[in-house]
Amino acid sequence: MVTLTKRRDFLAANAGKRAPMPAFVLLVRRRDDQDATMRVGYTVTKKIGNAVVRNRIKRRFRALAHDVLSVSGVAGADHVLIGRPDALTRDFAQLKADLTKALAKVSR
């Protein structure tokens, strides 16, 4: 699993499927390039909070990706998690359930 670093990858992910959830929005875009590597990116805008808040949300997402995507993520696709304010306080078990649900939704 590789982390997204390029702006154009994030922009491309906007064209993929999206699944809004209470604490985040999941974007999934299949690259269709024979490479099975799964890639993940995180976006938390300044609107959500200061640096402490944004960093904590990104860390929770990273833990979430480690727990959930490595098991049920889409191979050969880019995933982007966009933070929403509730991502800071929502119960972690709930977050995991949300992500599983979102993955099921986009893979239909």
Added chain:
RNA sequence: CCAGAGGGUCGGGCGGCCGCGUGGAUGCUUGCAUCCCCGAGGAAAGUCCGGGCUCCGCGGAACGACGGUGGCGGGUAACGCCCGCCGGGGGUAACCCCAGGGAAAGUGCCACAGAGAGCAGACCGCCAACCCGGUUCGCCGGGAGGUAAGGGUGAAAGGGUGCGGCAAGAGCGCACCGCGCGGCUGGUGACAGCGGCGGCAUGGCAAACCCCACCGGGAGCAAGACCGAAUAGGGGCGGCAUAUGGGUGUGUUCCCACCCGUCGCCCGGGUUGGUUGCUGGAGGCGGCGCGCAAGCGUCGUCCUAGAGGAAUGGUCGCCCAUCCGCGCAAGCGGUGGACAGAACCCGGCUUACAGACCCUCUGGCGCU
């Protein structure tokens, strides 16, 4: 014990499970695996000052322009910071606050109100020594006028208080205070003290222009260096050519220096990316010495974050603090950490901050 003043420290703790980054060790296939150590702050923040470091620029002198600083002495690599002291203001006190050079170099401004606001000013008052008339001889009325005491306006009314003086008044005279000038003494100095002269002349604003003194190249680690394909451009050396000209330099002046065209040879290039700069330093802690202090010296000891869409965490349990509710109380139930996340590194300043603790001092009350 209550109220207050100054300074400092900390700012969750312990333990499971699962992870991340630098470094080290071991294993093997250049990459991965296993184990171990270490891994955010007092402000890491705002980016407001001062430096180190790096690159660029820079011929010299004088003058000017622009920006900054502004009591004195000390500390420092330096500062707009810190310490001590002086002056002014506040508080019973501990202590706190001050952009604190120059307003008799010049220009400008001082709204409204008010009679008058800087070569002052008679609105209400006060007076009646002078002149005229009257008189019960106390004085009364009118006139020419005098007057900055009192009222009123204002942020401010042209020294203040008291006594004398006067028709009433007035620095008109005197004393004290203030102010100015010059002197002596003390202090490195800001300044302070003392006595002398002057009869008041000098309203405020310099965070208005300005004057004085002192200081000041520019840009920043996305600086910069190395590795690295092509093209354009670039640089060096040598030959030839050469002008009374043109251009460059610090805004101006003077002096001074350099450059120009062409041919040949050689060097060389840097977009994405990678490596480096990158953390050991004006370093932390402790002892001793000097200093009122800021701080300085010396000895010992320690190594204590280095990421790069950016590690330093995720989650669960227990405990302590906080806050909320109930209760007279012991306690019970709930809540569950303030401000905030390094990005080249230091010295400061400013701003944000739930709460906890320590030291010193002041005033009051009580006890011995």
